Amino acid sequence: MSVIKRIGPELREPEKQKFVQIELGKVSNPDKKPIIFEVYFLTENRETILLGTFSPYPPDHDGSFIVPTKGRLRGNGAIVLKMVLPNGIDTNTSVSVQVRKLSFRER
Secondary structure, eight states, rough: EEEEEOOOOSSSOGGGEEEEEEEEEEOOTTTTOOOOOEEEEEEEOOOOOEEEEEEOOTTTEEEEEEOTTOOOOTTOOOEEEEEOOOOOOOOOOOOOOEEEEEEEEEE
16 A cells, blocks of 8 residues: 655745654554554655654554654655555455545644
């Protein structure tokens, strides 16, 4: 699963945004297998920069999570949120996640 949020002109001074905030809604993970979310900045030139990762705990927990931008955001790029299962987890595992919102925070 991947979610992409474009950074357009409505976000003034993207380089000043200190965090990407991710709000997860319903998390369906009946086997409570570990899940990891990777957050990337995709530049205008299609370069992919890993900003950070987070994992809900317990693994079926919803809520709000933040990842630091490290000052790397620029206009005309995008944020990519990617859910991955750690090595050794059966890829047929039934996991679904509702992403309510991706937003930016200056503090």
